[in-house]
Amino acid sequence: MYEMKDEYLTGIESIDNEHRVLFEIAEETYQLRNNQFIPDKYDNLRVLLHKLKDYTIMHFDNEEKYMESINYKKMFTQKIEHQEFREKLESYDIDGIDEDTNYVIDDILDYLTKWLVEHIVENDKRIAE
Ligand SMILES: [Fe+2]
Numbered sequence: 001m002y003e004m005k006d007e008y009l010t011g012i013e014s015i016d017n018e019h020r021v022l023f024e025i026a027e028e029t030y031q032l033r034n035n036q037f038i039p040d041k042y043d044n045l046r047v048l049l050h051k052l053k054d055y056t057i058m059h060f061d062n063e064e065k066y067m068e069s070i071n072y073k074k075m076f077t078q079k080i081e082h083q084e085f086r087e088k089l090e091s092y093d094i095d096g097i098d099e100d101t102n103y104v105i106d107d108i109l110d111y112l113t114k115w116l117v118e119h120i121v122e123n124d125k126r127i128a129e
């Protein structure tokens with residue numbers, strides 16, 4: 001469902017590797033959420049969602065450090081987008097997720113991956129230009 005594609009590559013290895021990990025965690029979460037044979041999976045799902053959130057925030061920090069290191073001209077626009085998304089991630093009550101709020105998982109995965117793809121294609125790919 002969620003995977004890194006060639007068209008998302010920025011050409012900056014460290015950034016591409018982190019984007020790949022983000023898609024992997026999203027996919028792992030999606031697979032677990034849809035697995036009907038695992039009882040009590042919500043503890044693990046909450047762990048994965050925290051991992052996804054923490055990794056995304058760490059990635060933004062790393063990417064911003066990289067942009068600073070090369071004096072990237074459009075860094076400010078990127079930082080604003082990252083900040084808006086950080087706030088969106090902070091707004092989810094991950095610890096409150098259980099089977100009754102399954103839809104929150106879908107919302108996070110759907111929103112995160114769509115945002116990520118769009119942001120990578122529209123913004124991150126330009127960093128190396
Ligand atoms: Fe970015």
Ligand SMILES: [Fe+2]
Nearest residue numbers: 019059063124
């Ligand atoms: Fe990125």
